Amino acid sequence: MSIATPAGMDITGDIAPGFDQVLTPEALALVAKLTRAFEPRRQELLAKRVEKVAQLDAGERPDFLAETAHIRAGDWKIAPIPQALACRRVEITGPTDRKMVINAFNSGADAYMTDFEDSQTPNWHNQVDGQLNLMQAVRRTITLEQKGKSYKLNDKIATLIVRPRGWHLDEKHVLVDGKRISGGIFDFALFMVHNAKELLARGAGPYFYLPKIESHLEARLWNDIFVMAQDELGLPQGTIKATVLIETILAAFEMDEILYELREHSAGLNAGRWDYIFSCIKKFKLDKDFCLADRPKVTMTAPFMRAYALLLLKTCHHRGAQAMGGMAALIPIKNDPEKNEIAMAGVRVDKARDATDGYDGGWVAHPGLVELAMTEFVKVLADKPNQVEKQRMDVNVTAAQLLDFKPEAPITEAGLRYNINVGIHYLGSWLSGNGCVPIHNLMEDAATAEISRSQVWQWIRSSKGVLEDGRKVTADMVRAMIPQELAKVKVDAPNGDNPTYVRAAQIFEEMATSDSFAEFLTLPLYEEI
Numbered sequence: 001m002s003i004a005t006p007a008g009m010d011i012t013g014d015i016a017p018g019f020d021q022v023l024t025p026e027a028l029a030l031v032a033k034l035t036r037a038f039e040p041r042r043q044e045l046l047a048k049r050v051e052k053v054a055q056l057d058a059g060e061r062p063d064f065l066a067e068t069a070h071i072r073a074g075d076w077k078i079a080p081i082p083q084a085l086a087c088r089r090v091e092i093t094g095p096t097d098r099k100m101v102i103n104a105f106n107s108g109a110d111a112y113m114t115d116f117e118d119s120q121t122p123n124w125h126n127q128v129d130g131q132l133n134l135m136q137a138v139r140r141t142i143t144l145e146q147k148g149k150s151y152k153l154n155d156k157i158a159t160l161i162v163r164p165r166g167w168h169l170d171e172k173h174v175l176v177d178g179k180r181i182s183g184g185i186f187d188f189a190l191f192m193v194h195n196a197k198e199l200l201a202r203g204a205g206p207y208f209y210l211p212k213i214e215s216h217l218e219a220r221l222w223n224d225i226f227v228m229a230q231d232e233l234g235l236p237q238g239t240i241k242a243t244v245l246i247e248t249i250l251a252a253f254e255m256d257e258i259l260y261e262l263r264e265h266s267a268g269l270n271a272g273r274w275d276y277i278f279s280c281i282k283k284f285k286l287d288k289d290f291c292l293a294d295r296p297k298v299t300m301t302a303p304f305m306r307a308y309a310l311l312l313l314k315t316c317h318h319r320g321a322q323a324m325g326g327m328a329a330l331i332p333i334k335n336d337p338e339k340n341e342i343a344m345a346g347v348r349v350d351k352a353r354d355a356t357d358g359y360d361g362g363w364v365a366h367p368g369l370v371e372l373a374m375t376e377f378v379k380v381l382a383d384k385p386n387q388v389e390k391q392r393m394d395v396n397v398t399a400a401q402l403l404d405f406k407p408e409a410p411i412t413e414a415g416l417r418y419n420i421n422v423g424i425h426y427l428g429s430w431l432s433g434n435g436c437v438p439i440h441n442l443m444e445d446a447a448t449a450e451i452s453r454s455q456v457w458q459w460i461r462s463s464k465g466v467l468e469d470g471r472k473v474t475a476d477m478v479r480a481m482i483p484q485e486l487a488k489v490k491v492d493a494p495n496g497d498n499p500t501y502v503r504a505a506q507i508f509e510e511m512a513t514s515d516s517f518a519e520f521l522t523l524p525l526y527e528e529i
């Protein structure tokens with residue numbers, strides 16, 4: 001099947017059944033319009049990221065910006081939040097697979113963040129099929145018959161929020177004027193054309209999560225895209241609402257500025273903890289004194305994570321915005337009640353800390369966690385939809401506290417092997433089309449896997465990258481462990497004989513031991529799918 005494309009646009013992906021309903025002339029016209037208007041700015045901002053990396057590599061350290069001090073000092077608030085987004089105590093997240101979409105909407109969570117990003121392999125099928133699933137879900141026609149079970153939406157469903165891809169990711173199956181386009185613009189524009197008016201008619205609206213933003217200028221780009229899209233679709237300005245994930249160390253220094261840029265379109269900020277840890281490792285990767293301990297030791301109570309979480313909360317409530325908590329990677333553990341209870345207790349502690357601090361809600365990875373997360377928020381919020389009125393002016397976070405990277409120890413052989421094992425397992429699964437998997441009883445997605453692979457790279461280079469028993473982590477040590485961990489992955493992974501795991505081990509070795517650092521693991525991986 002072929003479809004009509006606007007002048008100057010080529011689509012190289014297959015047109016599977018149903019894709020013509022997504023790739024309509026109106027939707028593709030908006031993709032082309034936004035691409036022509038904003039692709040040069042996306043490229044400029046990506047080039048600015050490269051400049052910033054060079055400065056950090058040379059030893060510069062981030063600080064709050066002098067040129068935007070007036071915004072931080074100013075007395076302003078974001079525009080009022082629509083009713084449909086007032087209550088977000090528990091948000092479930094997950095990839096756009098049909099069954100998961102239905103289950104997430106029905107999960108009992110207040111909101112559902114459907115994910116074209118961290119938890120999804122962005123292959124052509126997943127991205128376009130995901131749009132089809134959402135179109136049908138918004139119209140409540142989505143159904144599925146699978147393994148003897150019938151799936152359909154309940155009467156009461158979660159409020160939909162969509163996470164398009166970050167600025168770094170292209171959509172290579174769509175070319176405009178001969179060049180690949182932005183994955184984020186593609187995901188956003190298709191969703192807007194098909195669903196914005198339908199959602200408004202049903203009492204909600206087009207709501208988004210914006211990932212991996214590194215500066216307020218990157219937020220401004222999204223804001224300008226929103227303004228043009230609203231004009232093109234005849235929607236009042238301010239209809240779109242977006243929650244920005246503060247999940248890079250640089251964005252942590254620009255939280256007020258990000259809210260300010262999006263003030264007519266803002267629905268708050270979210271503490272995306274996993275990419276945040278990854279970003280810290282990545283930005284200080286060449287600092288021989290930088291070192292973080294084994295991955296499980298780097299938690300929300302580590303000094304730099306605590307400073308970040310409290311600053312986000314204070315900033316949001318000061319500006320009348322919701323502060324959304326991130327995700328504990330714990331998931332229900334089948335067939336082991338004791339381990340399961342420990343995991344559930346971990347989620348409870350995480351949500352209780354966020355709620356008590358003043359957060360308005362938080363994320364869960366699995367429907368089995370909705371009720372217990374809800375219980376922890378309701379204990380604090382009672383019958384209030386949020387606690388934006390709770391000001392945390394007692395919190396004073398300095399640049400030094402955001403950069404107080406501890407714990408540095410222990411680093412163990414088990415921790416190193418764990419990172420290698422998770423990295424290979426996750427990359428192999430991603431290559432076969434599944435971007436979110438349970439590994440060793442934890443949720444693993446692109447953000448958590450980034451921590452694993454970047455820690456290995458960094459431990460090889462840091463003077464503090466020394467195992468508890470005194471051995472320095474070296475490239476040769478990692479190379480020797482890779483085949484051993486690959487053998488374990490082949491046994492543990494549900495489809496372990498899939499050749500993608502062998503390829504994953506090769507890519508992991510290249511990424512962990514090469515002199516250069518791949519900015520995102522999904523960039524080399526995307527060239528393989």
Ligand SMILES: CC(=O)SCCNC(=O)CCNC(=O)[C@H](O)C(C)(C)COP(=O)(O)OP(=O)(O)OC[C@H]1O[C@@H](n2cnc3c(N)ncnc32)[C@H](O)[C@@H]1OP(=O)(O)O
Nearest residue numbers: 093094100103104118119274327365366436437438443447
């Ligand atoms: C760092 C970040 O960006 S966090 C945000 C991105 N990460 C996520 O969104 C996590 C999404 N979660 C998941 O993909 C899954 O829960 C996993 C991979 C972690 C675990 O998957 P599994 O072990 O297969 O889950 P499990 O077998 O327990 O699933 C039981 C049921 O719950 C459903 N389910 C599990 N997680 C979800 C979810 N997040 N949304 C909707 N349904 C879900 C399954 O589809 C299954 O349904 P069924 O009984 O109708 O068949």
Ligand SMILES: O=CC(=O)O
Nearest residue numbers: 272273274275447
């Ligand atoms: O996107 C969320 C994160 O923790 O990363």
Ligand SMILES: [Mg+2]
Nearest residue numbers: 118272275447
């Ligand atoms: Mg993330």
